[in-house]
Amino acid sequence: MVQIEAQGLRVEFPLYHLGARSLKKRLLARAAARVRTDESNRVVVSALRDLDFRIASGERVALIGRNGAGKTTLLRSLAGIYEPVGGRLLIEGSVGSLIDPAAGMDHDSTGRENVRLRALYRNLDPDAQDVLEKEVADFAGLGEFMDVPIKSYSAGMSIRLAFAIATAMQPQILLMDEWFMAGDAAFMEKAEARLANLVSGADILVIATHDMTIARRWCTRAIHLDAGQIVADGPVEPVIEAMLAQG
């Protein structure tokens, strides 16, 4: 069964380099609900506070909410990038993430070498590696830049390569930051069909977004986060309407 289940999910970040005691005190006083001192006397910010939800197979979920609400932290926790400090997170199914174009890339290696690395990581046999390399090169349309170290790529070129790699294999759970829909117009036209295929092939989709058009277009359910907590969770339209009404 493909599903995601969170029970009392908690994620915190230590705040280093706070310097002056007065700053620490002010922060603790002003953001008392989200900032605390832990057992080791470190100041930590609670990015996600005791989240409970279940996402079942077939659901398309938008994570919405204002800046600092915890959308990216939740997406990254689902991707296994952040380790929860409390609660339980159960993920059943293969996970593919379109979150950070730089994640899992070696900057000193070329685009082609990065595709090979990824293929090795996924244990593909030599024939499947060749197919993947050709498919990514064709789709990314980077020409001879496929053989240039990716540290010299422009932001747009990095997105193309990351998008091509990440969408070349179908996951059961697809995690996506809206950032991935922000390529240049010509590329996005080509990317949309591929993305739509990937989304329809996935059992679960989770997108973190500020863009309500994206939420409405791709999702059936929305989870509205604020200050690390769930404010509302339900069918996409009413949750968006309620959030917009709050201003």
Ligand SMILES: Nc1ncnc2c1ncn2[C@@H]1O[C@H](COP(=O)(O)OP(=O)(O)OP(=O)(O)O)[C@@H](O)[C@H]1O
């Ligand atoms: N690496 C980190 N170190 C320290 N604090 C962090 C880190 N990442 C996030 N936070 C804090 O966790 C909280 C949630 O941040 P998060 O980036 O998840 O919010 P968001 O909803 O994605 O915001 P935005 O819409 O601005 O991208 C914020 O208070 C943020 O300052």
